[in-house]
Amino acid sequence: MHKVRIVQKVRLAPVRERLRAIEDAGYNTFLLRTRDIFLDMLTDSGTNAMTDRQQAAMLMADDAYAGSESFYRLLDSVREVLGYQYLLPAHQGRAAEHLLAKTFVKPGHVIPMNYHFTTTKAHFNLAGGTVLELYAPEALNTQSSHPFKGNMDLGRLEAAIREAGPANVSFVRMEATTNLIGGQPFSLENLRQVKALIEPLGIFLVVDASLISENAYFIRQREPGYADKSVAQIVREIMDVADLCYLSGRKSCMVRGGLIATNRTDLHDAIRPWLPVYEGFFTYGGMSSKEIEAMAVGIREMTELEVAGSSADAIQYFVNLLLAKDVPVVTPPGGLACHLDAMRFIDHVPQTEYPAAALVAAVYLTSGIRGMERGTMSMDRDSEGNDVPSDLELVRLAVPRRVFTMSHYQYAADRLRWLYEHRKMIGGVEFYEEPPVLRFFAGRMRPKYDWATPLVEAFEKDFGTEM
Ligand SMILES: Cc1ncc(COP(=O)(O)O)c(C=O)c1O
Numbered sequence: 527m528h529k530v531r532i533v534q535k536v537r538l539a540p541v542r543e544r545l546r547a548i549e550d551a552g553y554n555t556f557l558l559r560t561r562d563i564f565l566d567m568l569t570d571s572g573t574n575a576m577t578d579r580q581q582a583a584m585l586m587a588d589d590a591y592a593g594s595e596s597f598y599r600l601l602d603s604v605r606e607v608l609g610y611q612y613l614l615p616a617h618q619g620r621a622a623e624h625l626l627a628k629t630f631v632k633p634g635h636v637i638p639m640n641y642h643f644t645t646t647k648a649h650f651n652l653a654g655g656t657v658l659e660l661y662a663p664e665a666l667n668t669q670s671s672h673p674f675k676g677n678m679d680l681g682r683l684e685a686a687i688r689e690a691g692p693a694n695v696s697f698v699r700m701e702a703t704t705n706l707i708g709g710q711p712f713s714l715e716n717l718r719q720v721k722a723l724i725e726p727l728g729i730f731l732v733v734d735a736s737l738i739s740e741n742a743y744f745i746r747q748r749e750p751g752y753a754d755k756s757v758a759q760i761v762r763e764i765m766d767v768a769d770l771c772y773l774s775g776r777k778s779c780m781v782r783g784g785l786i787a788t789n790r791t792d793l794h795d796a797i798r799p800w801l802p803v804y805e806g807f808f809t810y811g812g813m814s815s816k817e818i819e820a821m822a823v824g825i826r827e828m829t830e831l832e833v834a835g836s837s838a839d840a841i842q843y844f845v846n847l848l849l850a851k852d853v854p855v856v857t858p859p860g861g862l863a864c865h866l867d868a869m870r871f872i873d874h875v876p877q878t879e880y881p882a883a884a885l886v887a888a889v890y891l892t893s894g895i896r897g898m899e900r901g902t903m904s905m906d907r908d909s910e911g912n913d914v915p916s917d918l919e920l921v922r923l924a925v926p927r928r929v930f931t932m933s934h935y936q937y938a939a940d941r942l943r944w945l946y947e948h949r950k951m952i953g954g955v956e957f958y959e960e961p962p963v964l965r966f967f968a969g970r971m972r973p974k975y976d977w978a979t980p981l982v983e984a985f986e987k988d989f990g991t992e993m
Contacts, residue, residue: 527832528928531578538564538894540992545891545982552970553887553955555896564894565934567923570837570862572776574927577827580781580820587815597809600785600822607758607825608735608765610787612794616805617812618784619736619774620645624804625786626732626772629797630696631655638686639699640678641665641707643734644904646699648964655696658686665707666917668856668867673748675710675858676703676741678720692727701734702741702764702861706900707918709737709841709860711744714752714760717767730769730793738764738771739778739828740861743835758829769793775817777862778834779824780927783813837862837925843932844925847939853946856920866942868901868919872952877902879954879974882919887971888952889921891978892985893941898922904966948984953977 539547539562551557555568566573588595597615604613616622623646631637633654639646642657650657660682664672678700687695700717703709721731742760746752752760765771770788775781788794798808805812813821827833838861845859854870866889868875868882875881882901889897901919908914923938945952959970985993 528577528836536564537561538993541891541982541985541989542991544894545978548887548890548978552959553883553973554966554969554971555886555890555898556967557970558890558896563896565930565938566896567863567925567938568896568898569922570777570924570926571774572782573924573929574777574780575929576780576820577823579827580823583819583823584816587819589815590809592807592809594809594815594818596815596818596822600818600825603822603825604785604787607761607829608771608787609762610765610771610789612788612791614786614794614797614801614808615811615813615818616772616784616786616801618776618782619734619772620649620784621805621812622772622774622784622786623649625797625800626697627653627655628800628804632696635694635696636686636690637696637699638678638683640676640701640712641704643701643705644964644966646701646734648906650696660686661704661707665704665710668708668854668865668870668918671858673711673744673858674713674716675707676701676712677716678712680719680723683720683723687724687727687729692729695724695727695729697730697732697769698724699732699734700768701736703737703744705737705862706904706920708856708865708920709740709862710858711741711748711861713749714745714763714767715749717764721767730790731767733764733768733771734773735764735771736774736777737861738773739834740838742829743831743838744861756829757831757834761829775821775824778828779821780828781817781820781824783817783821785811785821833927837927840925840930840935844923844935844938847935848942851939851943851946853939853942863922863924865900866897866921866923868921871921871946872949874950875952875954877915877919878913879956880971881954882916882921883971884952884955884973886921887955887978888945888981889923889942891981892945892948893938895923895938895941898924899966903969903971906963906965944985944988948981951977951981951984
């Protein structure tokens with residue numbers, strides 16, 4: 527329910543140029559330049575198409591260091607949409623995580639969650655905490671029709687709290703559409719059960735609401751009793767159950783920035799002193815006032831049904847195209863991307879050779895599409911320096927909201943089918959430069975043997991040298 531009014535030119539660099547580009551980038555798609563990318567499906571984070579209303583609001587930005595009217599407009603939106611009275615702005619999602627870690631995570635603490643996110647885990651670990659992922663077995667089944675693979679396993683939660691002792695639990699975190707296992711939602715029933723379990727123990731519930739509108743959209747579609755409720759009502763119900771939420775504004779809100787919001791005075795008062803230390807003054811928190819204005823609009827717009835479903839519906843279309851071509855993808859379709867299952871796509875490449883990292887490079891080589899590795903490369907080593915094998919090896923082909931058209935997904939599906947037919951040509955990769963934290967951002971890799979050149983030659987045989 528929108529039309530395109532501004533476009534950005536893209537270029538399809540020929541396959542030999544792509545080979546040079548991925549070599550220069552150390553086989554890490556994060557290190558590619560966009561001039562070498564045809565369709566950028568790295569992330570849905572900050573890459574969404576804004577609305578005319580968001581752009582217009584940016585012109586009204588009040589750049590005052592303190593007391594900016596832009597902040598109060600965002601506060602009004604947060605109160606209306608999330609139902610929370612207190613707002614602490616932050617420059618992006620991980621900054622909110624840093625503030626939570628600084629305030630509540632103490633050495634020896636555990637933080638139960640439905641699944642970790644990379645930046646979340648990094649901050650909580652740096653503060654001395656241990657992340658516990660308490661998902662149900664179905665969460666890791668990539669060929670599932672389970673509607674809520676983001677649910678927490680209540681039995682495991684109860685056991686984990688008993689073992690750690692409630693005083694050593696910083697809080698429980700539920701991530702709306704668990705990013706790393708395919709953008710899978712939790713149900714409101716599960717969220718309520720989690721809350722009922724932890725509230726009597728004095729443990730509070732945090733929702734990572736970065737993809738809250740998509741999670742609410744799935745609840746409306748998949749959870750009995752919610753079909754007639756609006757996305758706005760469901761978002762409010764989630765927030766009524768949670769004690770505090772934080773978010774990266776780059777996703778559902780379609781802007782850059784982040785925030786923490788709550789009705790709990792004690793939680794707010796504990797975090798607030800750190801805001802000017804790490805982020806900025808209370809009324810901007812490291813965001814530009816233009817972003818604050820755009821967020822004030824985006825947070826309201828995300829509750830419109832067509833907006834909440836804009837990426838979810840496109841992902842479903844994309845996933846179904848690939849399923850029809852027998853290309854292994856994660857099901858059911860989730861909330862931020864179409865995910866290729868690398869362990870099934872290239873089952874001849876062992877996990878020690880980073881199959882998802884190899885596959886994402888091969889996807890770029892044969893299509894010009896940039897995806898993101900979400901597997902062992904995205905896991906940092908343990909304290910002994912050993913690789914930590916990831917639960918899943920996924921290639922994330924993110925679907926930024928309102929950016930691509932159906933023909934883009936058709937192109938992608940066509941090239942991915944070709945690659946699947948030539949999958950045996952893909953080999954493993956190894957690190958030759960490896961940073962100690964969040965290594966997937968800047969690490970450099972190379973093929974274990976030269977499998978890229980023969981793959982490019984096979985591609986040229988079928989498509990010529992210009993594609
Ligand atoms: C679920 C989730 N939480 C937190 C973050 C971190 O947010 P940011 O990238 O704005 O720092 C992300 C980013 O992708 C995310 O997907």
